[in-house]
Amino acid sequence: MNIIKAFLRSDNNIYFLDSRQKLSTKTLKKLLNNEFKDKCLHVMNKLLIKRIHDKYEIISALFDIKNELDNNANTVRLVIIDSLPTLFLTSADNTENNNILNHLANILRYLANKHHVAIIVNNLITIWAEGDISAINNIHERIACGKYWKTVPNFRIKLKKLRQSIEICLVKSNVIQNQKHCSVEMNELSK
Structure with a gap:
């Protein structure tokens, strides 16, 4: 918003x-x-x-x-x-x-x-785990629209809600180094 x-x-x-x-x-x-x-x-x-x-x-x-x-x-x-x-x-x-x-x-x-x-x-983003419940080997994140959509955007930003903040991660970019992270406090978002 x-x-x-x-x-x-x-x-x-x-x-x-x-x-x-x-x-x-x-x-x-x-x-x-x-x-x-x-x-x-x-x-x-x-x-x-x-x-x-x-x-x-x-x-x-x-x-x-x-x-x-x-x-x-x-x-x-x-x-x-x-x-x-x-x-x-x-x-x-x-x-x-x-x-x-x-x-x-x-x-x-x-x-x-x-x-x-x-x-x-x-x-x-969906989370998929390999293995059974007692021994999960790998956890993979998948984009809901599939592998094709992964290549479409120029920028992909992942938002992850934490307790009092939101973590913002630049996952894909054509101009900025990928995997840049920052956190934003929840009260800053309401301004």
Whole structure:
């Protein structure tokens, strides 16, 4: 939410593609009222929320955004895809999923390169243990959208919630040395 608030201070619009149906207008208004008070309605109009129910709708929504930008109908500078894996975990057809992920990656690259749109994709990491419960040999982390998606983003940041802080780790970067860590206290996040 802090990223959304920072972008809303500018004159640009944000697309929030909500696959979990978690972002309500009431919650958003309450969150923004504290900071924007008199301009809350104006600020809320800059956040374009689209509910996404399946992997085909995400492609359609991104093409709509592409067409708006190509026709100069919008000044979007940030697209947030909340929980990409929820759109793909219902299907066991890995070939189709990888084809759609490839299509998705191409549209996102187009938006980033042609229109200078920042894109944040929320993905999940699953933990897998080898061996039985009494003798776990290795623990592996896997990206929920599979090995293909591991190569797609320019930057991958892993957030891990600790007791009173959040650990931030740069896992993949084309410009910064990978595996850089920092911790942020929880009370700093609420500012």
